[in-house]
Amino acid sequence: MTIKRLDADSEQYLSLVVDAQNCIINVSNSWEPLAVQGGAGDSLQANKILGLPLKDFIQSDITWMAVETALKLCRLKRQPLSKPYRCDSPTHQRFMQMDLIPLQPFSTGLVKMQHGLLKEEPFKKPLYIQDMTASQGKTSLPHLILRCSFCNSLKNPKLGFWQTPEIFEHNQTIEQPLQVVHTVCPSCKEARWG
Template sequence: MSRTDYLALYEYTIDNQDQIAKVSTNWDSFETAAQDSGRFLSAGIIGLPVWDFIDGAETSLLYKVIFNRIRKHNSSIVIPYRCDSPTVRRTLELHLSARLNGSIDFYSYLLQEECRDTVDLFDPSFDRSNEHIRVCSICKRVALSDHHWVEVEAAIAHLGLFTTVKMPQITHGLCPECYAMAMAELDSSSPPPRVTTR
């Protein structure tokens, strides 16, 4: 899918030290609508490390590998992902493009959006228990085990979260399928090694 087929939902750039250097003019309207909290408004995030906004050790490690690879080859990568709210399911593509100065441009494109019944687990206003539930940072499926990840509605039913007084806290990780997909995309975006002859 070419990014020119869609309008960018929002854009941002990190510098060569991984600090947020700029965001698109529509950033605040999207972030306010998506997060319902105002924690990520542009005035408060410019100059901060992007790592402050990437949850989970696995996800951080994946992005470090991606950043290093595309900077080394001055290349780009496309990662499909989900960005859901309590009432909306969104499918997007994230395009990362490295510049010669080491900065990286991020373009997020909305591919599909659909309403759904409210998912309290994704509502940040709910009180949280001391229990934790792991959600894939890319596809938003929930881990029932290390090898079994399901859509949030199925996880809520399986874990009996409809009847809980407090929602568990969300931690982020990567399901095996999304990790493999991201690494395959990264490998395909890197130029082949040069073959030298003597």
Template sequence: MSDDRGFPADGEEFGLSYWLDVGDVIVEVSPGWEDFAQENGGDGIEAKKVLGRNLLSFVHGDVTRMYVRSLVQSARMLRRPICRTYRCDSPDMRRFMEMRLTLENSGLLRWEHRTLRTEPLSRRIEFAVGSAGRSRRIVVRCSICNRLKASGGWCEPDRYEAPLPAVEATVPVIYGVCPDCLGGRSTISASG
């Protein structure tokens, strides 16, 4: 069973998976991939558009790319599963997730994802990757915990006071990794 965005229901086993070859090229996706892509407005993430492409072509921000590379290298070098929690929010829901990277006997690296729990955001907020016009400020968003860098530190997305006109519905972001997540002190927990 899955939630309204195609992720496994809270506490379910890993449901969404993909496999990487030694060059970090996506060579296989799990059977539910197409449904997940469609349910999440998947322009660009349908199986035919991800197979044969390097994983890092889907990762935004230099710090985030370094983080992903270190996870992949650790799983391959240590030859044991690597598990990490992260957030994959929708515009109105916090989704607390877990990923597991496992090096298989075939040499392929299996990357799996599952939902640990969800909770509503206090207000709807959308983000767009890219450059901002001269009148808009780009905000740094942590790729792991989804918090935003504000003048007073890092805060939850729905608590961010955007310096944008009230009619603006989308906050322009670049992706990075906050000091807590980079240092292994993630603010994400499996329980509420």
């Protein structure tokens, strides 16, 4: 997928700014309407998240390490970084892009993180996922499917390889969703930020 700069005026675009300690200090005007649209209007209100660590909103430690490393690289290089990713809904594949932009003066360590929708395609059949990442470590969950936080590919522990989420459309229902634990697949770990 070709990486492109997103249009900041798009209604499908949202951003936040983190300080040098990766705490959220600002959000874009589109933040709350998109949070409501995504069903998280109460929990992601600006007044409830400002001042909190970004890490509090990323459940997987492995995913947080990838994001934190990218933030550090952005600050060190003093240049924007981009990464495509997927953020699917039960009914649609949503191809997204994350841009990390260091803000001047660079000595402040401020980074703007913006997310934008590149394209959206419907699934042939809805794909229902239940995120069990928060339960990881509290109980043994070896039967759960791994889900990459960036490309959304899935790995069934019985098969041992990563597959596109569409392959799992017939293995779940809204009453019995696929139970997954978020991580980062080997391909996404190796992929460079543009």
